[in-house]
Amino acid sequence: MSEIARLTNVSQPTVSRVLNGNTKVAPEIRERVLACARAHDYQFNALAKGLQGSKTRLLGVLVTDISNGFFADLAKQIEVAARENGYSIILFNSDYNPKNEQEYLDVVRRYRVDGVLAVPIRETSPQWRDYVKKLDVPVVTITRRAHGLDSFYVDHAQAGAMVADHLIDRGYRRFLFIGKDYDGKYVGFRRQLTDRGFGDAATNRVLRSHDQLGQELRDWFFSDTARAAIFAGNDIYALQVLDILRELGISVPRQAGVIGFDDTFMGRFLNPRLSSVSQPTASMAREAVEWLLDRIEHPGPREAQNRPFPAELVIREST
Amino acid sequence: MSEIARLTNVSQPTVSRVLNGNTKVAPEIRERVLACARAHDYQFNALAKGLQGSKTRLLGVLVTDISNGFFADLAKQIEVAARENGYSIILFNSDYNPKNEQEYLDVVRRYRVDGVLAVPIRETSPQWRDYVKKLDVPVVTITRRAHGLDSFYVDHAQAGAMVADHLIDRGYRRFLFIGKDYDGKYVGFRRQLTDRGFGDAATNRVLRSHDQLGQELRDWFFSDTARAAIFAGNDIYALQVLDILRELGISVPRQAGVIGFDDTFMGRFLNPRLSSVSQPTASMAREAVEWLLDRIEHPGPREAQNRPFPAELVIREST
DNA sequence: TTGAAAGCGCTAACAA
DNA sequence: TTGTTAGCGCTTTCAA
DSSP, X not given: OHHHHHHHTSOHHHHHXXXXXXXXXXXXXXXXXXXXXXXXXXXXXXXXXXXXXXXXXXXXXXXXXXXXXXXXXXXXXXXXXXXXXXXXXXXXXOTTOHHHHHHHHHHHHHTTOSEEEEOOSOTTOHHHHHHHHHSSSOEEEESSOOTTSEEEEEOHHHHHHHHHHHHHHTTOOEEEEESOTTOHHHHHHHHHHHHTTOOOGGGEEEEOOXXXXXXXXXXXXXXXXXXXXXXXXXXXXXXXXXXXXXXXXXOTTTTEEEEOSBOOGGGGGSSSOOBEEEOOHHHHHHHHHHHHHHHHHSOSOOOOOEEEEOOEEEOOSOO | OHHHHHHXXXXXXXXXXXXXXXXXXXXXXXXXXHHHHHHTTOOOOHHHHHHHSSOOOEEEEEESOTTSHXXXXXXXXXXXXXXXXXXXXXXXXXXXXXXXXXXXXXXXXXXXXXXXXXXXXXXXXXXXXXHHHHXXXXXXXXXXXXXXXXXXXXXXXXXXXXXXXXXHHTTOOEEEEESOTTOHHHHHHHHHHHHTTXXXXXXXXXXXXXXXXXXXXXXXXXXXXXXXXXXXXXXXXXXXXXXXXXXXXXXXXXXXXXXXXXXXXXXXXXXXXXXXXXXXXHHHHHHHHHHHHHHHHSOSOOOOOEEEEXXXXXXXXXX
């Protein structure tokens, strides 16, 4: 700016005024400065700008696993929405590790980002919530609900219940969930199964996804003859389950039903095409970003926004 | 820092010296300052720090499509490697749009990132290369070779030739490539087909992936009875092709062979399991990041690094 | 080994 | 409408 000021015979603050365009400047000077800036391909220094007030036009985005198509897509939508509003994102991957998540919140403070969008790992932990609230930037939670924080999410428990209904209606009589037993979707799934009379421990199991999954799945499947359905905590698990079942010669959906979660892109092309639960990623991302920007641009205490989105059952060939 | 200086009765620069740890400070003061910083959960201001020299400890990462599992994985690896070295990444998605790419290079300058890792769209364009070279930060190209710039990539032409050999050896006699005809892998693929006597236009076609793909694929397939193979420019196209073939009742690999590119995670679980070309993502990312950091930490002109990595043919059930 | 002072590139308050 | 001045939070001289 000083350089441009020198070249155009005005003061440096005047250059600033022209380039930011929010103050009145004589048209003649204005043109001269703009021309000079263009000629020298001037780019403002975002650091110097940010050093002043809090406006870095940087958003921190924290996801749990970017290599999962669902989150990759989410990150993409967030980035697009942010860019449309002149913000850039600094991205972090927690890998479901609270240590990384904590580390990231420090990075975020270092760069004085204007706001944070996070897929939390410990959204139910009061310590985490308190820590986040002490941060002096607005934090918005996406895809998961964190009480007391702005949250944009689909209700996993309700989605789980929808899955239960669907599977029961399709005639499946015993159920396996692949994932963690404290996962909201399992909680809702199990509750609904119980309500409809399928709450037996015998007909209702949880398996974590790991190397032994094939063996365990096989044992579970052949331990009973009732028609079996598998609810995978995400589409990636579902993909693996389909492969295992094929290996075992179990036909889907006849002998076993399989349903995933997130409705990632590949699902509609799998063989058999995968039933799944779809989340409105695009609108979630957009609304969350807009809400966050609104909080950034109009600071001050405000009641926590709680915005649930409807999940949608996408029924294809696997159930 | 001033606050800590006040509380510990030393000067602010001394606090800086303690916290950065590269200058000698009396152990007693040192302890006092560190204790105080910890107590107040001090986080340095990366903006103020970056305003000084060029060290923002920020890396710009530009990919073409983060929702493609291959690039998502690449971004993840880059982020991990960067973080291990104390750098954070600011991520951008070009969506294969040169306008976005250009815009991003401006953002990168605004934030004074220390270096850039890019998956370029126009790596063969001299204008792009010149523009990048004028940037005063080191730029490293990943997954694609850009002459005159540091490049970490697999040789697509050579990989394409490997695919050609493989398909011919499997007994396929006519070939379809899904992607763009100027794609390096197609260039190498076609050259090798020609060298081995399968250069006929009649047996060798290119199709762009789009809505009409199903119809076009069908026309192509039934236009001849020779055994057909389809080389998809990436695994996502391959996934779609498999689905179309299944729809048409064409059995893979018997009536048609299908091979993808990138060997993304899902490939090994598809039905049939997808043959593909695997790139050493992890080592490419790691080496590229390390090279970039080396260039950042030891500036000065240097000969452009040209680092090809070997691609590997992963043969599964689809060919 | 420590402190005082200057300055990185901007914005904002104030004066002209 | 424009210029002058101060200051954001650090690092980096230069003295002491």
